[in-house]
């Protein structure tokens with residue numbers, strides 16, 4: 001697994017794929033910089049009038065519903081339908097799932113379009129499977145990722161998508177395999193946009209391979225590892241954010257081999 005992640009990272013740095021993001025206003029800069037630090041090339045394009053053409057020239061699409069408007073919701077549907085038509089992989093971040101009917105309606109339309117990957121925090125994954133029981137606090141999780149695991153598995157069966165649940169332990173689920181990631185740091189929950197950065201980075205890996213489960217595992221585990229390494233030298237949330245970019249940039253085979261704590265099993 002580590003070897004596959006190292007190879008995928010190398011591939012991102014060689015190809016520098018263009019990753020199209022329709023994302024939220026809070027993390028626009030954060031996730032663009034995370035993609036650049038990793039070695040990919042971000043573009044944020046939100047108008048329904050131009051997203052088709054940008055999907056055409058990009059290698060993957062990231063859909064993040066954090067600060068929705070009617071306009072961006074329409075762009076997301078146009079872009080994902082077009083991505084499906086031309087065979088582009090896309091990843092959905094269901095930020096704040098359950099907080100409004102508008103958001104839930106859009107999410108059910110997006111789920112019907114079969115995202116390649118869905119990554120959310122524990123509350124979002126629970127709510128996505130069962131929207132009658134929203135348990136999110138705005139965009140922050142109130143649940144433990146372990147408790148979201150059975151909902152994640154049901155969501156996986158229901159959608160066919162690869163499901164990533166973030167938290168203390170991160171889980172990546174396919175029909176046949178689970179990866180558990182033990183990297184990360186609690187201070188990461190005090191910086192906005194790190195879950196969104198994981199999602200954006202998954203987009204960079206989807207762009208360079210058709211082994212989508214490996215791509216999702218690479219994105220989640222490397223963001224968690226970079227966050228953990230950043231926390232070791234940070235004095236608080238502000239420096240954690242800055243160090244995170246440096247750690248994404250400094251990731252290499254040695255660091256991955258010596259510090260990544262992941263487990264993969266079949267079921």
Ligand SMILES: Nc1ncnc2c1ncn2[C@@H]1O[C@H](COP(=O)(O)OP(=O)(O)O)[C@@H](O)[C@H]1O
Pocket residue numbers: 120121122139140141166167168169170183184185186188189193194195196198220223224225227
């Ligand atoms: N309790 C925790 N302990 C260690 N790392 C955590 C914890 N919670 C979150 N993380 C890290 O932060 C990343 C983003 O997770 P999370 O905060 O759940 O997402 P979001 O920002 O979407 O709410 C995770 O992938 C993990 O690396």
Ligand SMILES: Cc1ncsc1CCOP(=O)(O)O
Pocket residue numbers: 024026027066067095139191192193194195196197
């Ligand atoms: C605070 C906030 N409000 C709407 S989107 C957003 C950012 C959420 O980012 P993340 O889920 O990565 O913490």
Ligand SMILES: [Mg+2]
Pocket residue numbers: 095120121139195196
């Ligand atoms: Mg989030």
